[in-house]
């Protein structure tokens with residue numbers, strides 16, 4: 001499956017990860033069809049690769065501790081945390097604008113890793 005680029009990045013709401021609840025089991029990482037999740041090298045918590053997510057949402061159902069939420073349904077407190085997502089590559093200037101639009105639309109005030 002192709003990962004999105006350019007204006008296609010505007011299509012997705014993505015997921016928010018509650019790293020304090022995550023028990024690092026790796027189930028979400030294993031099930032994602034586009035490898036949009038990883039266990040971070042520093043804390044071993046699930047981390048979203050923002051630019052890769054295509055709203056597959058399989059990750060939500062396999063998490064044993066309900067640590068993953070659709071962005072549209074995620075508690076504000078989680079969206080305000082830093083470091084639960086990062087970029088897998090350098091975004092173009094247009095793509096950076098799309099990222100800012102996503103933040104605004106969903107009220108994501110936390111910063112990427």
Ligand code: SF4
Pocket residue numbers: 017021022023024025026027028029045046062063064065066067068
């Ligand atoms: S499935 Fe849930 S507990 Fe397991 S690594 Fe992913 S977010 Fe963490």
